[in-house]
Amino acid sequence: MAKLSTAVEFYQGTKGPLFRLIRTPEQVFAYLLFIPPLFEQANQTRHHITRSAINAYQQGITTIVFDHYGTGDSSGELMDANLLLWQQDIIKQIAELKAHSSQPIYLSLALSAVLLLSDEMLTQVDGLILLQPDFNGKRFVQQFKRLALAAQLSGNAQAKNSQTRNSSPKHGGDNEQKTIDIAGYQMQAALLEELAGQALAKLSDFNGDCYWFEWQAASEALSPAKIKQQQSFAQKDSQLYLYQVDDVKFWQATALHISSSYLTQEQAVFSQLRSAQGESN
Amino acid sequence: MTSAPSIEIVTEQVTERKVTQTSAQLIKLLIGIIPNYQDDFWHAETELFGAIAEFDSMALVTLIGEIEAHFDITLDDDDISANNFASVASLTELVLERS
CATH class of the missing domain: 3.40.50.1820 (Alpha/Beta hydrolase fold, catalytic domain)
Known part of the structure; x- marks a missing residue:
């Protein structure tokens, strides 16, 4: 070859x-x-x-x-x-x-x-x-979020990361950015919302x-x-x-x-x- | 001349058949996700959650997705429990409840 x-x-x-x-x-x-x-x-x-x-x-x-x-x-x-x-x-x-x-x-x-x-x-x-x-973006996101539940179930240390939390914006200001951490993937919650809105x-x-x-x-x-x-x-x-x-x-x-x-x-x-x-x- | 079986017996037979079929379909899905066991490893009493190393959170979520697609049912987040995913038998019970 x-x-x-x-x-x-x-x-x-x-x-x-x-x-x-x-x-x-x-x-x-x-x-x-x-x-x-x-x-x-x-x-x-x-x-x-x-x-x-x-x-x-x-x-x-x-x-x-x-x-x-x-x-x-x-x-x-x-x-x-x-x-x-x-x-x-x-x-x-x-x-x-x-x-x-x-x-x-x-x-x-x-x-x-x-x-x-x-x-x-x-x-x-x-x-x-x-x-x-x-x-089906909505279904994909639902499955992804279920990883957090499954991790909790298995007593995985990652379970502690499963909750959505509010974090302070990097550049100050009044708006708060929601972040999410699932199975080690840390992202803006907005990203999952955007993906959930995608369809055929x-x-x-x-x-x-x-x-x-x-x-x-x-x-x-x-x-x-x-x-x-x-x-x-x-x-x-x-x-x-x-x-x-x-x-x-x-x-x-x-x-x-x-x-x-x-x-x-x-x-x-x-x-x-x-x-x-x-x-x- | 033999008498017709009672409604209770017929209902029991139908339920038993449904359980057997559902269990077999679940095993087929499990083999697709965890292919590295011999076919005879899988049966109604095979323990899943906490008993099979490969049955981790990723496998569990994958299985949920496959179950929903295959049986055309929707599982709630509350259904994701150690009891429901303890064995093929407990999972069969869950699927039949949601069908």
Whole structure:
């Protein structure tokens, strides 16, 4: 196997330097920007995102994996992050790609990463790759907050961090900022409120291609909520391709589990993107 | 000629079947989250909370999400208790109560 051409860099985000890892093939057919899902899901998907990025790279797709401001190896504190800032950082990266290439740009979004989508973002990209997208912000936040309850239950020391509290604003003034600490993630309570307000409506005007991977046993029917989401999407101008993954939900497993079924199907999508772009060049 | 079973017996049989089915579905969800045990490890009396090292707060919350999606039910924050998550059997009881 040829050595990967990988560049690690810190680029200037909206508020500070952000870590990103770029894999650039010799001949570039497209760009794929991986939007990390939120909080613990970023850790739970990291291994598969790396595998996906390498697979895409081998099909002639430049892949970019990065960390949001205040997370992972990027600068800043989660406490200073907000939804708009993260969205601006993504838009900035897309704009940079568009500025130096006319090749198509795709976003890969796993789980809660779709909560970061904005209308502006969707008008700038050619397609989306969705992995078990979690469009229900309210439900995502509810699950995240339940971590605090579960930690209390287990007598975990983190339980003491579970309560929402008021803290004095950094720069004085009368307004108090509500902060929250769940499972070691310290943030403004407003961030969770912003995320809870996100929903599928964000995709309403998208007219690119969408490759949707849904984990579901072959013997089981899709839940009514998922059917509704997919129908809603299919009614738009976009082209929706559905892929069923009958495999362990790797991000939930307490031990590393490679979802070969997903990786194989996704590789076929990358190959398809390359073929389509190769024909149009 | 045998007489028809009484309403009580039929009700009991239906309840027993529901318990068995729910328990089996819960075990399937648990195997997806905690895959590193043999299938025969899992049964109605398998203890969960405090008994399995991998059954931590993250696994517990993941399981709640899967239960809500699979059984189309909503669990309250009050349902997150050591008693409810003590074993497959206690969890089965909770799911049937909320269904």
